[in-house]
Amino acid sequence: MKLYDCIVIGAGASGMMATIEVAKNHSNVLLLEKLPKIASKLKATGGGRCNLTNTLSNEDFMQHFGREGRFMTPALNLLDHKGLQNFFHDIGVETHAPDGFRVFPVGHNAMSIIDGLKKEMERLGVEVVCSQKVEALLFDNEQIKGVKTHEREFFSNNVIVATGGMGYPLLGAEGDGFKLAQEVGHKVTDLHPAMMPLKTKESWGANCRADTIAKVEIRVNIKKYKKLHAKGDLIFTKNGIRGPVVLDFSREITPLLAKFDEVPILINLTKGLNEEQIRQAFKAKPTLSTLELLKTLLPKSVSLELCKLADCNPEVTFGKQKGQHRDQLIKLLAWTPLTINGHDGFKMAMITRGGVSLKEIDPNSMQSKKIKGLYFCGEVMNLDGPCGGYNLQWSFASGYLAGKLIK
Numbered sequence: 081m082k083l084y085d086c087i088v089i090g091a092g093a094s095g096m097m098a099t100i101e102v103a104k105n106h107s108n109v110l111l112l113e114k115l116p117k118i119a120s121k122l123k124a125t126g127g128g129r130c131n132l133t134n135t136l137s138n139e140d141f142m143q144h145f146g147r148e149g150r151f152m153t154p155a156l157n158l159l160d161h162k163g164l165q166n167f168f169h170d171i172g173v174e175t176h177a178p179d180g181f182r183v184f185p186v187g188h189n190a191m192s193i194i195d196g197l198k199k200e201m202e203r204l205g206v207e208v209v210c211s212q213k214v215e216a217l218l219f220d221n222e223q224i225k226g227v228k229t230h231e232r233e234f235f236s237n238n239v240i241v242a243t244g245g246m247g248y249p250l251l252g253a254e255g256d257g258f259k260l261a262q263e264v265g266h267k268v269t270d271l272h273p274a275m276m277p278l279k280t281k282e283s284w285g286a287n288c289r290a291d292t293i294a295k296v297e298i299r300v301n302i303k304k305y306k307k308l309h310a311k312g313d314l315i316f317t318k319n320g321i322r323g324p325v326v327l328d329f330s331r332e333i334t335p336l337l338a339k340f341d342e343v344p345i346l347i348n349l350t351k352g353l354n355e356e357q358i359r360q361a362f363k364a365k366p367t368l369s370t371l372e373l374l375k376t377l378l379p380k381s382v383s384l385e386l387c388k389l390a391d392c393n394p395e396v397t398f399g400k401q402k403g404q405h406r407d408q409l410i411k412l413l414a415w416t417p418l419t420i421n422g423h424d425g426f427k428m429a430m431i432t433r434g435g436v437s438l439k440e441i442d443p444n445s446m447q448s449k450k451i452k453g454l455y456f457c458g459e460v461m462n463l464d465g466p467c468g469g470y471n472l473q474w475s476f477a478s479g480y481l482a483g484k485l486i487k
Contacts, residue, residue, distance in 0.1 A: 084110045084236040086486050087227055089214045090257070091118035093472055094458025094479035095242030096197045101483025102240075103204035110234060111206055112227070114213035119194045120251040121244060125472065130190035132168075132175060133161040133183045133473035141473070145465045152463070154444045155477040158484070161469075164476055168193070171200045182469055214243075217260050217454065224453035237453045238486050240446075242479060245432025245459040246271060253426075257460035258435065265450050267437040269462045272334040273429030277322035281342060281419035284385045285316035291379035295351045298329050300336070301344040301417065308332045310466075314347070316382075321418070328466040331433055333420055346415040350377045355414045362398050362410075370398045370409075377413065386412050431471055435462040446482035455482040 085106035088099045091113035103109045111118075122130070134141070138156040142149035159167070161183060165175045173196035174186040185192045201208065217239060218225040226235035243257030258268045296314040300306060310332075312325030336343045350358060362373050371394035374383035387394040390409035392401050401409070426432075436456055440449050448454040457478035465471050 081235055084108050084226075084234065086110070086238040086240065086483075087112065087234055087236040088240045088242055088483075089227065089260075090242035090244060090458075091115075091208065091210075092242060092244050092458065092475070093119075093122050094244075094475035094482075095240070096201065097476045097479035098240045098242055098455075098457055098483035099206050100197065100200050100204060101480055102238075102486045103201065103206050104484075106486065107205060109204075109206050110236070111201070111208045112212045112214060112229065112234070113208070113210045114256070115252045116210050118198065118208065118210065121248050121253065122194060123190050124248065124251060125190055126184075128190050129184055129188040130193050131182050131184055131467075131469045131472065132193070132476070133164050134181050134469040135161055135177055135183065136181075141470065144470055145463055145474075148438055148463050151438050151443045152474060152477065155446075155474070155481040159477040159480040161473060164473060167476075167480075168196060171196045214256065214260065217241075217264050217451075219264055219451055219454070222451055224451050238455070239453065240455040240457060240479075240482050240486075241460055242457050243460050245435060245464075246426045247273065247275070247429040247431045247459075249426055255432075257456075261436045261456070261460070264448075264454065266440050266448065269434040269437055270335070270338070271432055271434040272338060273423065273426045274331040274334055274433040274464060275327045275430035275467065276330050276334075276423055276428045277317060277320055278326055278330055278333060278420050279320040279422040279424075281421045283319075284389065285321065285418075286318050287385055288316040288379070288381040289318065291316070291381055292323065293349050293378070293382065296323075296325050297348040297352065298325055299346045299415075300332065301346045302336070302340075305332075305336065314349075320420075320422075324467055327430070330423065331431075331464060331466065334423060335433060337420065337423070341421070343420040345418050345420055347418060348414060349382065349416055350413050353377070353414065355410050358410055358413050366397065366399055368397065370394050370396060370401060373398055374413075386416070431464050432459060433464055435460055435464075438462050445485045446478055447485075455486075457482045 085108040086102045087110045099111045177183045212229045214227045216228040246255040293314045300308040310329040313323045315323040446455045458475040
């Protein structure tokens with residue numbers, strides 16, 4: 081019976097990083113991947129460009145993960161964005177931040193990251209076995225003993241679960257790690273698809289699909305959740321909304337849709353202008369038609385739809401509109417109401433909201449508090465961030481910490 085120093089389940093970002101760090105101190109390391117090839121999801125990340133991390137300080141970085149963000153402190157102290165860039169430099173992959181914030185591999189090709197990680201694993205003598213789906217964790221007296229796949233059993237006193245979440249199911253994500261964790265006594269929080277387009281009850285946005293609206297702010301219009309908001313670019317679709325601000329905000333919306341059939345939201349499409357500022361801007365140009373005025377703030381397609389909603393004639397001047405219609409148009413420009421009533425589930429989700437409870441994982445090592453020798457890293461845990469390199473940085477940092485501390 082071969083006894084490995086460590087078995088890592090899942091050849092994604094966190095799993096490969098963990099494997100490399102373990103293999104620096106141990107010669108007998110096994111990486112199991114259920115798909116025929118490693119890193120399928122990583123290859124698709126960021127449209128194949130692979131936004132690895134960003135240049136925020138650790139403190140600011142953690143704030144974007146909400147209340148649970150402090151859990152990342154030990155991992156980020158060990159491998160922050162500078163450390164991650166140095167890591168890739170050392171294995172022959174150069175990175176840069178062309179906009180001063182988002183960090184990409186030079187060339188903006190995820191394959192350079194994958195190739196670099198693969199070569200490093202080969203250099204360290206890691207045994208990689210693909211097409212091996214782990215079906216159960218083997219343990220005895222609260223000590224991990226190995227794993228069972230659909231074909232055979234593999235044995236080790238150290239197992240790292242790096243199976244990811246349920247986003248990108250076409251690339252193999254099925255939530256395997258959640259089931260494995262539950263079967264050995266770990267709690268898994270409610271799971272929701274996140275980082276995805278959203279559907280709206282209103283249909284007028286379908287006429288605005290040609291345009292991207294920059295610097296939009298979205299707020300939830302439910303009293304208890306009014307503090308939830310996000311800013312960024314928005315794109316209307318045939319049946320809803322998408323774009324960076326929607327991908328980010330969907331993390332907050334999908335759990336609410338599980339509670340309510342519909343979620344009312346308010347959208348500021350006018351770069352933060354309020355009602356009084358819009359009114360004064362219109363008064364300064366009294367000779368322009370209502371449509372011409374609106375086009376100083378918004379694309380024509382959106383301007384026409386808002387005129388319809390306010391029952392305004394776009395061809396006449398703003399001063400000649402009926403008072404109630406003028407007021408309604410101003411209100412719509414400041415905060416446009418929409419109703420979110422659905423999404424396409426995990427098949428369109430990039431990440432998962434929810435996962436293995438952080439209360440049962442030691443943040444200083446990523447080791448389970450229930451089973452000795454069992455570790456978790458990456459998206460399988462109940463921690464997710466917005467777009468912009470947050471989730472990959474966390475995956476790499478947590479994998480680095482887990483792998484480095486394996487005895």
